[in-house]
Amino acid sequence: MNNTELKTQPVSSQSRLAKFKSNAFRNMAVSVIVGWLLLFVFLPNLMIIATSFMTRDHASLVSLVFSTDSYRRLFDPLYVHVLGHSLFMAGLATALCLVIGYPFAFIIAKLPKGWRPIMLFLVIVPFWTNSLIRTYALKIVLGTKGLLNTALLSVGLIEQPLRIMFTEIAVVIGLVYILLPFMVLPLYAAIEKLDGRLLEAARDLGAGTMARFFRIILPLTLSGIVAGCLLVFLPALGMFYISDLLGGAKNLLIGNIIKTQFLNIRDWPFGAATSVTLTLLMAGMMYLYYRATQLLHKKVTLDD
Numbered sequence: 671m672n673n674t675e676l677k678t679q680p681v682s683s684q685s686r687l688a689k690f691k692s693n694a695f696r697n698m699a700v701s702v703i704v705g706w707l708l709l710f711v712f713l714p715n716l717m718i719i720a721t722s723f724m725t726r727d728h729a730s731l732v733s734l735v736f737s738t739d740s741y742r743r744l745f746d747p748l749y750v751h752v753l754g755h756s757l758f759m760a761g762l763a764t765a766l767c768l769v770i771g772y773p774f775a776f777i778i779a780k781l782p783k784g785w786r787p788i789m790l791f792l793v794i795v796p797f798w799t800n801s802l803i804r805t806y807a808l809k810i811v812l813g814t815k816g817l818l819n820t821a822l823l824s825v826g827l828i829e830q831p832l833r834i835m836f837t838e839i840a841v842v843i844g845l846v847y848i849l850l851p852f853m854v855l856p857l858y859a860a861i862e863k864l865d866g867r868l869l870e871a872a873r874d875l876g877a878g879t880m881a882r883f884f885r886i887i888l889p890l891t892l893s894g895i896v897a898g899c900l901l902v903f904l905p906a907l908g909m910f911y912i913s914d915l916l917g918g919a920k921n922l923l924i925g926n927i928i929k930t931q932f933l934n935i936r937d938w939p940f941g942a943a944t945s946v947t948l949t950l951l952m953a954g955m956m957y958l959y960y961r962a963t964q965l966l967h968k969k970v971t972l973d974d
Contacts, residue, residue, distance in 0.1 A: 715949075718945055718946060719946055721938055721939055721942040722740055722741070722942035722943040722945075723736055723737065723738065724737065725739070726936075726939050726940070728936075731936060732938050737939070739939075740939040740940040740942070740943035741943050741947075743943075744943060744944065744947060749927065749944075752922050752923075752924060752926075753924055755923075756907050756922075756924040756925075759921070760903050760923075761903065762842055763842050763845035763849065763902065764853075764899050764902045766842065767849055767850050767853040767902045768898065768902075770846070770850060770853075771850055771853035771854045771857055771898065772857055774854055775854045775857035775858040775861055776857075776861050778790065778793075778854075778858055779858055779861040779862045779864075790855075793851050793854050793855065794851065794855075796851060797851065801848050804847070805844055805848070805911060805912055805915050806915065808840075808843065808847060808915075809835065809915060809916065812834045812835050812843065812916070813834075813835055814831045814832075815831065818832075818834070819831040819834075835916065836918035836920075836921075837918075837921070838917065840916040841912060841916050841917035841921050841923075843916070844909075844912040844915075844916045844917075845906050848912065849901075849906060850902075852898065852901040852902050853898040853901065854898075855898075856894045856897040856901065857891065857898050858894075859894060860891040860894025860895070860897075861891055861894065863890075864887065864891070869882055869886060872885070872886055893963055896959050896962050897959065900955055900956065900959050904955065906923075907923060907925065907948060907951075907952075908948065909923065910925035910926040910928070913925070913926050914926065924944065924948055927944055928945050928948070931944065
């Protein structure tokens with residue numbers, strides 16, 4: 671055996687040992703993640719689905735009797751109205767977040783690079799405080815004797831305090847206040863990727879500001895718009911505490927129905943059926959997002 675073979679043999683052994691350790695660590699990490707998902711995601715959701723097909727039992731909450739009554743109850747006019755009201759409120763909050771968040775994200779993306787991290791930091795700072803605490807803070811601002819009415823009365827814009835609390839307006843303000851960062855961040859990510867040369871070329875060809883926006887900027891940032899709308903719309907359907915604290919009993923969201931069925935009425939099968947329906951609605955919207963992204967990518971590829 672020559673010297674070259676003697677030198678390569680230890681190196682080969684060390685390489686195999688390092689590869690074995692790497693594979694062992696990777697397998698362990700994957701096993702932990704899969705186990706976590708099975709235990710805390712798959713199993714609870716499976717239990718919710720199974721409970722939705724059971725029967726309510728006053729003694730033990732659920733009875734192991736198969737029934738689809740809970741899903742049929744969802745077509746009751748009362749719950750259809752609550753679902754429609756939830757979709758309306760969530761859609762309105764999403765539209766307002768888009769109207770406010772798009773210019774804000776555009777301005778951040780066009781700032782000098784040194785200022786962008788600071789502005790993004792200010793956008794993320796509210797996440798450091800619990801959203802429930804921030805909702806309580808809104809009550810101090812929107813109350814009859816709150817900061818907003820006090821300021822408007824002091825400058826003479828109103829003669830009597832505005833009644834904002836326990837109205838749809840208060841719920842929408844709360845949803846926009848809590849969820850606005852979820853709209854700004856994906857919009858910023860999409861706008862930052864814009865190629866400035868395309869806008870310069872369009873300007874040189876005589877395209878005005880509106881033409882550049884609708885023909886270039888809006889189509890190229892559509893993925894960020896759709897992602898931001900989903901990140902706002904889907905959570906808005908279930909934020910029951912905002913409706914409880916700011917909207918009162920007349921401004922229920924679908925999340926209030928789920929919370930009431932589980933915690934107050936103790937009708938777990940119907941609460942589970944409502945949760946499954948909401949999950950399916952969210953899954954359908956995620957699929958629409960996936961399809962929209964595919965179509966947009968296909969369109970961009972064909973244009974190129």
